[in-house]
Amino acid sequence: MTERAGYLPGLDADALQWEAHNYGPREASLLVLLPVLKGEQITAVTQYVRSQACARLKTLPVGQIVDAIDLAVARLLDRQDPYRRKMDNLLPVITGYDREMVHLGLTGYLKTFRKPELQRFLAEDFTNPSILNDFQPLAKGGFGRAFGPDVLGHIWAGNVPGLPLWSLVAGLLVKAGNVGKVSSAEPLFAGWFAQVLAEVEPDLADCLAVVWWRGGDAEPETALLHQADLVLGYGRNESLAAIQSRMPITTRFLAYGHKVSFALVSAAALDPSRAAATARLAAYDVARYDQQGCYAPHVVFVERGGVVSPETFAHYVAHGLAALERKFPRGLLSMAETSGVAAWRHSEEMTVGGQVFGDEAGAWTVSYQAEDTAFRPSGLNRTIRIVAVDTLAVVPTIVAPFKALLQTVGIAAPPKELFALAAALGEVGVTRIAALGDMTTPEAGWHHDGRFNLQDLVEITEIDGRAEAASDRLAPYVD
Amino acid sequence: MPIDDPLNLNRVMPAEGMGIAHMEYNAIVADLLDFIAVDGPDEAAFNRMALRLFAYQFENNKPFAKFIRARGKTPRTVQSWTDIPAVPINAFKTLDLTCCPHGDAVAVFMTSGTTLGGLRGKSYHSTLKVYDASMSRNFAKRFMVGREQMDMGILFPTTAMMPNSSLAHYLSLAVQTFGTSGSAHLIGDDGIDFERLMADLTRAEETGQPYGLLGASFSLVHVLDELQRRGQTVRLPEGSRILDTGGFKGQSRELDLDEFYDALYHTFGVPRSHCINMYGMTELSTQFYDDGNAVCPSVKSGPHWIRTRVVNPLTGVAVAKGKAGVLAHTDLAHFNIVTTILTEDAGIETDYGFLLLGRATGAEAQGCSMAVDEFLKAAGAA
Numbered sequence: 001m002t003e004r005a006g007y008l009p010g011l012d013a014d015a016l017q018w019e020a021h022n023y024g025p026r027e028a029s030l031l032v033l034l035p036v037l038k039g040e041q042i043t044a045v046t047q048y049v050r051s052q053a054c055a056r057l058k059t060l061p062v063g064q065i066v067d068a069i070d071l072a073v074a075r076l077l078d079r080q081d082p083y084r085r086k087m088d089n090l091l092p093v094i095t096g097y098d099r100e101m102v103h104l105g106l107t108g109y110l111k112t113f114r115k116p117e118l119q120r121f122l123a124e125d126f127t128n129p130s131i132l133n134d135f136q137p138l139a140k141g142g143f144g145r146a147f148g149p150d151v152l153g154h155i156w157a158g159n160v161p162g163l164p165l166w167s168l169v170a171g172l173l174v175k176a177g178n179v180g181k182v183s184s185a186e187p188l189f190a191g192w193f194a195q196v197l198a199e200v201e202p203d204l205a206d207c208l209a210v211v212w213w214r215g216g217d218a219e220p221e222t223a224l225l226h227q228a229d230l231v232l233g234y235g236r237n238e239s240l241a242a243i244q245s246r247m248p249i250t251t252r253f254l255a256y257g258h259k260v261s262f263a264l265v266s267a268a269a270l271d272p273s274r275a276a277a278t279a280r281l282a283a284y285d286v287a288r289y290d291q292q293g294c295y296a297p298h299v300v301f302v303e304r305g306g307v308v309s310p311e312t313f314a315h316y317v318a319h320g321l322a323a324l325e326r327k328f329p330r331g332l333l334s335m336a337e338t339s340g341v342a343a344w345r346h347s348e349e350m351t352v353g354g355q356v357f358g359d360e361a362g363a364w365t366v367s368y369q370a371e372d373t374a375f376r377p378s379g380l381n382r383t384i385r386i387v388a389v390d391t392l393a394v395v396p397t398i399v400a401p402f403k404a405l406l407q408t409v410g411i412a413a414p415p416k417e418l419f420a421l422a423a424a425l426g427e428v429g430v431t432r433i434a435a436l437g438d439m440t441t442p443e444a445g446w447h448h449d450g451r452f453n454l455q456d457l458v459e460i461t462e463i464d465g466r467a468e469a470a471s472d473r474l475a476p477y478v479d
Numbered sequence: 480m481p482i483d484d485p486l487n488l489n490r491v492m493p494a495e496g497m498g499i500a501h502m503e504y505n506a507i508v509a510d511l512l513d514f515i516a517v518d519g520p521d522e523a524a525f526n527r528m529a530l531r532l533f534a535y536q537f538e539n540n541k542p543f544a545k546f547i548r549a550r551g552k553t554p555r556t557v558q559s560w561t562d563i564p565a566v567p568i569n570a571f572k573t574l575d576l577t578c579c580p581h582g583d584a585v586a587v588f589m590t591s592g593t594t595l596g597g598l599r600g601k602s603y604h605s606t607l608k609v610y611d612a613s614m615s616r617n618f619a620k621r622f623m624v625g626r627e628q629m630d631m632g633i634l635f636p637t638t639a640m641m642p643n644s645s646l647a648h649y650l651s652l653a654v655q656t657f658g659t660s661g662s663a664h665l666i667g668d669d670g671i672d673f674e675r676l677m678a679d680l681t682r683a684e685e686t687g688q689p690y691g692l693l694g695a696s697f698s699l700v701h702v703l704d705e706l707q708r709r710g711q712t713v714r715l716p717e718g719s720r721i722l723d724t725g726g727f728k729g730q731s732r733e734l735d736l737d738e739f740y741d742a743l744y745h746t747f748g749v750p751r752s753h754c755i756n757m758y759g760m761t762e763l764s765t766q767f768y769d770d771g772n773a774v775c776p777s778v779k780s781g782p783h784w785i786r787t788r789v790v791n792p793l794t795g796v797a798v799a800k801g802k803a804g805v806l807a808h809t810d811l812a813h814f815n816i817v818t819t820i821l822t823e824d825a826g827i828e829t830d831y832g833f834l835l836l837g838r839a840t841g842a843e844a845q846g847c848s849m850a851v852d853e854f855l856k857a858a859g860a861a
Contacts (some may be wrong), residue, residue, distance in 0.1 A: 095845070115506035160846040185845055234847060235595060237857050258849045258857070292846030335803050335825050336842035340850055342805070343840055346567035349549065350574065362793030377854040380844055402858055405849070 003090060005187035006035045007194035007210040010048030016041070019214070021184060024093035024476070025332065032094070039223035040257055043267045045209045046179050046227035050151045052206035052267035053177025060203065062122065062132040065172055067285035068201035070115040075196050077110050079103075083192045087161070095159045096331030097289060102161055105289065108441055109162050113169060117444030122173060123447035125454035132174060132458075141465030146458040148174030153228030155221075155243060157235035160293045166448065167232050168208065174457045178208040179224060187212060222246050230457060232256065244255075245326055252383035254456060256449055259294035259407035260377055262301065262399070263436060264314065264392050264421060266413035270306025276316050278412045281437030282384075283320025285410055288440040290330055291380045295408040295440050298378040299385045301395050310388035311355075318357055321382060330363050330382050337381060341365065344379025352439060358383075375399050392417070398426040403429035407449060410439040494725050500539060504578075507535060508609060511784075511814060515612050518802050519783050525811070529560035533588060539578035543817055546570065561788060565795060565807040565821035568762050571600030576816050579605035588645035590761045602645070602761055605815045610764040612650055613812035615656055615841075617782045620753055621721055621768040623657055626689070631662035632679050634671065634702065645761045646724065650693060651747025658691075671698065673705055680713045680747070689718030692747065696723040696756075700734060703742050714748035724757040726837075737774040758835055762820050764812035767832070780832030784811040789828045792839070800828050803838045 004018070018033040037045075057065070075081045079088065087106055092099040110344045111117070122129040126146065128136050135143040152171040156164045164180055168190060171178040182190050191210040198205035213220035225231055225243065230252045233243045247253045254444040264283065269278050285297050300317070302310035333341065345365050349356050353371030358364055364382040373387050375398050389395065392413070399406060411418055420432045431450030432442065447453070472478075514520060514528055529692070534554040537544045543566065547553065550564040556709075557563055558621040570576065575583065586607055590600035604610060623629065633650045654662045683690035692699070700843075706712065721743055727734055728796050740751045752771035759766035759778050765785040769777035781787065790799050791802035798804035806826045809819045825839035844850050849857065 158844070158846040163847070189846060236843070256847070258844065258847050258853065260849050260854060289846060292844050292848055294847040294849075296848055298848075334842060335805070335839055339792045339805055339823060339825070339839035340842045342821075343569060344565065345793070346821075347569050347573075349546075350570055360794065362791075377849055377851050380842075380848065380850055405854065405857055432491060 001090075001239045002031045002033065003086075004035075005182060005186060005191055005210075006207070006212055007191040007198075007207040008035060008045055009052070009209055011045050012039060021187075022098075028093060030093045032092055032187060034184065037213050037220050038125060038210050039219040042179075042211060042213070042223040043227055045211065046151055046153075046177075046224060049177040049179055049207060050227075051208050052256070053175070054150060056203050057177065057207040058173070058175045060175070062129055062173060062175070065175065065204075066115055066118045066122075066442045068197065068204055069113060069169055069172060071200040071287075072193065072197040073110050073113045075200065076193070077107060077114075081196075083196050086192060087189065090188060091161045091186070094188060095161060097161070097230035098328040098331065102330040103289065106161060109165075112442075112444040113165065113188040118169070118173070121169075121445045122454065124447075125452050131460075135463060138462065140465050142468060143324050144460045144462040146174065146460055147460050148176040149229035150177055151228045151230075152176035152178050152457065153460045155224075155231065155233045155235070156179065156180060156190070157183045157239070158292065159183070159184070160289050161186060162189055163234075164190040166453070168193065170453045170457060172204070172208070174454055176230075176457065179211060179228065180209070181213065181221075181224065184215065218246065225251065230254070254451075258405075259449065260298050260402070260405050261295050261408035261410070261439060262299040262375070262406075263297045263410035263439065264395060264413065265300060265302045266392060266411075266417055267303040267306035268414050268417065269412040270303070270308040270313060272307055274305070275308040275313055276319075277434060279313055279316030280320040280323075281412075281435075282410070283317050283324055284437050285439040286317075287321060287324040287328060287382055288331070290382055291378060293440055295434075295442065297384065297408075297410060297439060299375055299387055300371075301387050301389050301392060301398075303392050304390050306387055310386065311368055311370070314355075314366055314386040315357075317384065317386060318364075318366040320383075321366065322359060325363045325382075326357065331382060338362070338463045341379040341381055341383055344383055348385065373398055375402060392421060393424070395421075396428045399425075399430075400428040406430045408432040408434055408439050408442075410434050410436045412436050501843060503535060504605075507532065507814060508606060511609050511811060512612055514811065515609070515616055515782075515784055525783070525786065526560050527807055529563065529818060530554070530557065532811060532818050533557060533560075533563050535814070536578055536817055540576060540817065542570075542574040543576055546574070558817070560786070560809055561797070563809065563819045565790070565819045566817045567821045568600060568644055568760070568823060571602065571762050571816075572598040575603070577603035577605075577857045578815050579603065585650065587643055588648070588761045589643040598655070602813070602816050602830055604764075607648070608647075609812050609814060611652055613765045613782070613784065614652055617766060617768070618653060618657065620782070621770075622653075622720060622757075626718070628657055628659050629689055629691045630663075630679070630683060631658040631691040631693060632676060633662070633664045634666060634692065634698035635664070636666050637664050637718070640668070646695070646759070647768070649759065653693060666694075666698065670703070671701060674703075676702065677711070680715065683715055683719065684713050687716045688718070690715050691720050691722065692749075693722040695725045696727055696739070697725065699723050699743065700727070700739070702748055706746050712746050712748070719747070719749050719753065721747065721754045722757055723754070724759060736772070740775065760808075760822065762813070762816070762818075762822075763808060763810045764814075765810045776834050776836070778829050778832045781808075785809065787826075787828075787833055789826055789833060795821070801844070803827050803836060806833065806835075 017036040019036050021032045023030045074086050088103050092102045131146045135145045138144045154167050194208050225247050232254050233240050234256045302313050348367035351372045355368045367385045369387045409430050537554050584603040586604040588602045631654050635650050638647045638651045665672050740754050743754050752773040754772050757766050767778050767779040767781045786809045788799050788807045790807050792805040806822045806824045823840045825836040826833040
């Protein structure tokens with residue numbers, strides 16, 4: 001089976017060089033052709049997207065853009081739709097994630113991009129979303145209008161299915177032309193979305209492009225960085241630093257580095273009637289997309305003093321992971337990943353007061369630590385460190401040294417404790433608090449890494465309040 | 480067995496309270512030296528010796544015994560050397576794996592400590608006699624190939640400069656045992672002594688006496704770079720050999736292996752088939768060699784007192800021959816510490832040894848999360 005990646009309006013596909021990449025195990029492998037773009041082709045496609053976005057997208061009211069995205073998402077939520085079928089069939093092969101997990105994950109994720117959620121997305125960042133269409137009164141006086149960039153460049157990373165949709169939708173809502181570079185770890189989703197969008201709203205067909213170039217090829221990357229008005233980059237700090245070093249000084253670069261997350265379980269949540277269910281939710285957060293997303297927990301801090309002990313809770317989580325392994329088996333690991341899990345497991349075994357349990361084949365591992373409270377990343381791929389603490393109040397101090405790397409914290413605690421912990425965690429850099437079980441599914445309109453998804457993309461042109469008054473004196477109706 | 484102690488082993492053992500262990504210790508050292516000296520003992524003999532060392536370590540090496548029990552094994556349940564749980568090399572950083580008390584060790588070899596918070600893996604040696612016998616017999620066969628002595632240049636610091644480096648000891652032993660009086664260490668406090676190196680190389684060219692250049696792979700790269708800068712090349716006489724070890728990971732410059740061995744040939748005139756790569760570890764007392772690098776990657780193999788299995792690192796089960804896995808070595812010569820270790824090196828078993836594929840770790844998160852290495856790096860930079 002062969003699939004072409006990318007979405008390249010204005011370029012002649014036959015004139016491009018395509019590179020074949022194999023995905024999946026030999027017996028069910030998928031061949032994907034990736035377009036090997038050069039600097040001049042990136043420049044050409046970006047200029048074309050810019051001209052089309054200026055001519056079409058920027059003239060549409062934001063409500064109409066919301067309707068178009070809603071239509072496209074509705075198609076992708078239909079499991080009979082040919083593109084959705086491709087997603088369900090091919091993304092598990094590309095990423096190695098369990099088929100059913102990908103299917104359920106996509107549905108849950110796409111649901112957060114329907115019209116009501118898109119409206120929430122807009123309302124979260126703009127008191128009056130019409131500011132994207134026209135000048136609107138500002139609270140301080142005068143009027144303002146928000147302009148998105150003509151071209152928003154995206155450099156995506158990783159293989160969590162659907163992630164490019166976040167920034168692509170954000171770009172469209174602020175009426176930017178979009179040129180996004182996919183990662184070879186998951187090169188298909190963004191292109192499929194672009195094609196569906198083009199089918200449901202032909203006016204938008206030429207306002208976005210999905211591109212690729214060979215990793216390490218600085219020339220096409222530099223071309224995009226010089227053509228775009230604003231660039232969003234995702235990935236490791238080294239890759240982001242390399243991008244930043246090539247950015248023209250006049251272009252803004254918003255970097256989303258890799259992050260880590262963890263969870264807290266209060267003693268109040270550890271009564272016999274609830275502890276097992278709470279542990280199942282924690283196990284689900286660990287299992288989903290095999291911990292590859294930044295919102296997945298690496299450590300669960302469990303408070304002593306509840307009826308159920310932290311150690312018993314760790315066994316409950318192990319039980320939950322064993323059950324999930326039967327329902328959604330973990331993906332196949334590369335040698336390096338297997339070795340990473342093994343190295344992590346071995347180092348956890350060496351700690352004082354540690355107990356490590358997992359299944360024979362290594363599909364999941366729980367490391368229970370009674371004494372070593374250090375915050376250390378897991379070995380990924382369904383490995384979790386469960387740390388007993390006397391009180392959760394010590395956790396913010398434990399994680400504080402990693403301020404720049406923290407993202408989501410899943411909390412199981414009563415309301416008063418939830419808010420107290422949230423305040424302390426916010427101070428040390430945590431940007432999202434979630435319920436256990438929801439850690440890996442951010443809600444619509446969430447502030448990604450604590451930032452404003454849409455506001456960060458626009459510039460406000462404002463009419464000074466006095467300018468309006470001054471112009472009034474020049475009006476033809478002046479007596 | 481009567482003990483006449485010709486090897487003066489009493490020097491390294493506590494005098495009181497360990498009578499039986501002491502006798503067993505002396506017997507083990509003597510038998511190991513015999514084992515190394517003979518030609519190709521059979522599988523059964525290897526197995527017997529491995530199980531005997533396993534029982535000895537289980538008895539005398541407390542952290543090791545704890546590790547083995549945690550794996551649900553004891554000497555009574557292990558019948559084959561392949562069933563001995565392999566100790567991950569990371570354990571050498573946090574556990575004191577030794578059968579003799581620390582204070583009685585004549586040498587402590589340590590890893591460079593570039594990971595895991597700067598902790599260094601330690602191997603305590605109660606005697607270096609077995610290490611030295613292992614090194615010498617194997618080196619004679621695989622590097623000297625019949626020649627008794629050779630002029631040598633060592634591109635590595637001396638043992639005085641690096642007392643805890645197993646490689647410094649290895650190279651010093653090479654030059655003491657197999658080097659002529661004209662041999663020299665070419666790295667001093669001020670780095671590589673290029674003047675001495677050039678003088679030695681030129682002399683070899685003039686006299687026609689074969690020359691051996693041995694050292695860390697990255698030091699050879701520095702030499703290649705410097706000679707290229709000076710526009711100098713030499714044609715070392717026939718029979719000359721080069722030994723490199725350590726590879727380029729983590730160095731300022733990573734070279735493709737073909738590029739590296741081509742450069743050695745062009746700069747020194749030593750054919751790639753005479754450029755030997757040694758694969759060794761602080762956590763072992765025996766080294767692996769290839770038979771030259773005419774083709775890369777080359778097949779590595781060791782002598783009869785070390786066996787290598789290619790395993791799934793999570794389960795410890797051997798992978799099918801021809802499949803990639805992680806290397807686990809059982810080195811009888813590493814008897815005072817542990818004999819069976821799990822490395823972090825990926826490899827593939829072949830008919831004559833194994834192909835070394837590089838580090839098996841270093842996987843990155845596939846998504847936007849972080850693997851341990853990346854986290855430590857980012858946390859260190861933050």
